[in-house]
Amino acid sequence: MNEQDVIVQRAAYKKRVFQILHIVTSMKITMALLMLLAGAAMIGTVISPQRYDIYHSMGFRLLLTLICGSTFICSMKQLAALRHSNKWRHLAPWGTFSVHMAVVLILLGALYGNIYGVSEEINLAVGKNYEINQKKYKGIGEPFALHLENFETQYYSDGTVSDWISHIRIEQYGQNRLIQEVKVNHPLIYHGISIYQSSFGMAIQTQYLDAAGKVLQEASLGEGQGMVLEGDMMILPVRYVGGLNPQIMYIVYKGEREYDWGAASLGSSRFIGPQMGIVKFIEAQPFSGLLIKQDPGIPLVWFGFLLLAFGFFVSLYKKQF
Amino acid sequence: MGALEKEFFNSAFVSYFLASCFNIGHLIWLKERLGRWAIALTVIGFVVNTLALTSRTLQAGRIPFANMYEFGMAFVWGLIFFYLYIACRYKNYSLGAFVLPVAFVLTGIFSSFYQEVRPLMPALKSNWLLIHVITAVIAYGALAISFALAIMYLWRQRMEEAGGQETIISLLPSLAILDTLVNRCIHFAVPFLTLLIVTGAVWAEYAWGSYWRWDPKETWSLITWLIYAMYLHGRVALGWRGKRAMNWAVIGFITVLFTFIGVNVLLPGLHSYAL
Numbered sequence: 001m002n003e004q005d006v007i008v009q010r011a012a013y014k015k016r017v018f019q020i021l022h023i024v025t026s027m028k029i030t031m032a033l034l035m036l037l038a039g040a041a042m043i044g045t046v047i048s049p050q051r052y053d054i055y056h057s058m059g060f061r062l063l064l065t066l067i068c069g070s071t072f073i074c075s076m077k078q079l080a081a082l083r084h085s086n087k088w089r090h091l092a093p094w095g096t097f098s099v100h101m102a103v104v105l106i107l108l109g110a111l112y113g114n115i116y117g118v119s120e121e122i123n124l125a126v127g128k129n130y131e132i133n134q135k136k137y138k139g140i141g142e143p144f145a146l147h148l149e150n151f152e153t154q155y156y157s158d159g160t161v162s163d164w165i166s167h168i169r170i171e172q173y174g175q176n177r178l179i180q181e182v183k184v185n186h187p188l189i190y191h192g193i194s195i196y197q198s199s200f201g202m203a204i205q206t207q208y209l210d211a212a213g214k215v216l217q218e219a220s221l222g223e224g225q226g227m228v229l230e231g232d233m234m235i236l237p238v239r240y241v242g243g244l245n246p247q248i249m250y251i252v253y254k255g256e257r258e259y260d261w262g263a264a265s266l267g268s269s270r271f272i273g274p275q276m277g278i279v280k281f282i283e284a285q286p287f288s289g290l291l292i293k294q295d296p297g298i299p300l301v302w303f304g305f306l307l308l309a310f311g312f313f314v315s316l317y318k319k320q321f
Numbered sequence: 322m323g324a325l326e327k328e329f330f331n332s333a334f335v336s337y338f339l340a341s342c343f344n345i346g347h348l349i350w351l352k353e354r355l356g357r358w359a360i361a362l363t364v365i366g367f368v369v370n371t372l373a374l375t376s377r378t379l380q381a382g383r384i385p386f387a388n389m390y391e392f393g394m395a396f397v398w399g400l401i402f403f404y405l406y407i408a409c410r411y412k413n414y415s416l417g418a419f420v421l422p423v424a425f426v427l428t429g430i431f432s433s434f435y436q437e438v439r440p441l442m443p444a445l446k447s448n449w450l451l452i453h454v455i456t457a458v459i460a461y462g463a464l465a466i467s468f469a470l471a472i473m474y475l476w477r478q479r480m481e482e483a484g485g486q487e488t489i490i491s492l493l494p495s496l497a498i499l500d501t502l503v504n505r506c507i508h509f510a511v512p513f514l515t516l517l518i519v520t521g522a523v524w525a526e527y528a529w530g531s532y533w534r535w536d537p538k539e540t541w542s543l544i545t546w547l548i549y550a551m552y553l554h555g556r557v558a559l560g561w562r563g564k565r566a567m568n569w570a571v572i573g574f575i576t577v578l579f580t581f582i583g584v585n586v587l588l589p590g591l592h593s594y595a596l
C-alpha cells in the first residue's frame with residue numbers, strides 16, 4: 001500500500017465515522033431517546049424504590065450517558081453550523097447552543113458529584129462532638145469537629161413548629177472557628193462541607209445488668225429503637241416523656257411478642273424477663289439528626305442551571321417576540 | 322376574614338362557570354349580547370379572584386403560596402390574566418369558550434383543597450418560595466392557554482372538515498393564527514418552566530440537602546419538561562405543524578396537570594405539604 005492509498009483509506013474511514021455520528025445524532029434518534037427517558041422516569045414513579053430503583057439502574061444510567069453524548073455532539077454540530085454561516089452575529093442560535101451545552105454540563109456535574117461526593121447522616125447528642133477528617137472528605141485540610149451546643153424546637157403562637165435549630169460550633173486547630181444556627185433552609189457551609197438539619201429525637205442511654213449489678217450490655221437508643229438481650233428478649237424504649245416527672249415508657253419483647261411494659265424514671269432499675277435481668281435508663285439527651293455532605297459537582301451543576309435558563313430566554317424570546 | 326376570602330373564591334368559581342356558559346352559548350347561538358355578558362362575568366370573576374388573593378395575603382401576613390389551595394387561587398388568577406391579555410391584544414374573545422371551562426374546573430378542584438390559614442412550616446420558610454411559585458404561575462398559566470388554543474384549533478379543524486356553520490367558524494381565529502399562538506404560548510412558557518425546575522432544585526439543595534432525589538414531584542416536572550423539549554425539537558427540526566403539534570400541546574398540558582395535582586394526590590413524596 002502506498003502513501004496515497006493510506007490517505008484515501010483514512011479519509012473513507014473518517015467519512016464513515018461521521019456518517020455513523022450523523023445517524024446516531026439524527027432527530028429521530030434524539031426524539032426516541034427523549035421519549036425513552038420520559039417513559040422510564042414515568043415508570044419509576046409507579047414502582048416503589050424499595051422494589052426496584054430504576055433511576056440508579058445500569059440501563060437508566062446508560063440512557064443518561066447516551067443523551068449526554070448525543071446532546072454534546074448536537075451542540076458541536078450547531079457550533080460548526082454557526083461558524084459556517086453568518087448567523088453567529090444573532091443571539092438566538094447562541095441561546096440554543098447554550099441550552100444544549102447546559103444539559104451536558106448538568107449531567108457531567110451530577111456524574112462528578114455521584115462519583116466524588118460523600119454524604120452521611122449522623123445523630124449528634126447535645127454536648128457531643130463529631131470529627132470530620134480527610135479520610136472521608138477530601139481536600140478539607142486540617143480535620144475539624146462539629147460540636148452540638150444545643151438543640152431547640154421553636155413554635156408559632158398557634159403551637160405549630162416554626163423551626164428546629166441546632167446550635168453548632170466548629171472547632172479546628174484547637175480553636176473555635178465558627179458558631180452558627182443550623183435550621184431547615186439554613187445549612188452551615190464550611191470548607192466545602194455542608195451541614196443540614198435533617199431530623200431530631202431523644203438519645204436514651206440504656207443499660208442491661210445482671211442481678212449482681214454487673215453491666216452486660218449498654219447502648220444509646222433512639223425512641224422506638226430496640227436492644228436485643230439474652231434469651232430472645234428485647235427492650236424497646238418507646239418514648240421519653242419530659243415535664244415535671246420525666247419517664248421512659250418501654251416495652252419488653254420476647255421473640256416477636258410483647259412480654260411486659262412499663263415506665264421508668266431516669267436511673268431507676270426495672271427487673272425484666274424470666275432471668276430477672278435489670279434494665280436502667282441512665283440518661284436521655286436530645287439529639288439532632290444532621291446530614292453532612294460534600295458534593296464537588298455543585299458548581300458545575302449551578303453553572304449549567306444558569307446557562308440553561310439564560311439559553312432558553314435568549315433562544316425562545318429572540319425568535320418570537 | 323377567612324370566611325370572606327372563601328366567599329370571594331366561591332364567587333369567582335360561580336362567575337367563571339357562568340362566563341363559560343355564556344361563552345359557549347355565544348359560539349352556539351351567535352348572539353353578540355351573550356359574548357358581552359361572558360366578558361363582563363370573566364372580569365367580575367377576575368376581580369373577586371383578586372380580592373380572594375388579597376384577603377388571604379392580609380390574613381396570613383405572607384404571600385399565599387404555601388399549599389395547593391393558595392397556589393390554585395394564584396394559578397387561576399394568572400390564567401385569566403393571560404386570557405384577558407391575549408383577548409384584548411387580538412380583539413378576539415372566542416378563546417374564552419375554551420379557557421373559561423378550564424378555569425372553572427380548576428377553581429372547583431382547588432376549592433376542594435381548602436385549608437385554614439396556617440403559619441409557614443420550616444421547609445417553606447425561604448425566599449425561594451416566592452420565585453419558585455411565581456415561575457409556576459407564569460409557566461403553567463401560559464401552558465393552560467396553549468392547551469385551550471390547541472383544543473380550539475382541533476375543534477375548528479373538525480368543524481371545517483365536517484362542513485360546519487360558516488358563521489361559528491368565522492368567530493374563531495384562523496387555523497394558521499391558532500397554530501402560531503399555541504407555539505408562542507409554549508415558547509413563552511418553556512423558559513419559565515425551566516426556571517421552575519431550576520429554582521426547585523436549588524431550593525431543595527438548601528432545604529433537603531440534595532438538588533435532585535427523583536422525588537415524584539421532581540421526576541414529573543422533568544417528564545413535563547421533556548415533553549415540551551420534544552415539542553420544540555419536532556417543531557424546529559421535523560416541521561411539526563397543525564394537528565400533530567396541537568396534539569403535543571394537549572399532551573403537554575395534561576402532564577402539567579398531573580405533575581401539579583395528580584402527583585400531590587397519588588404519589589406522596591417530599592413535596593407533599595403542597596396538598
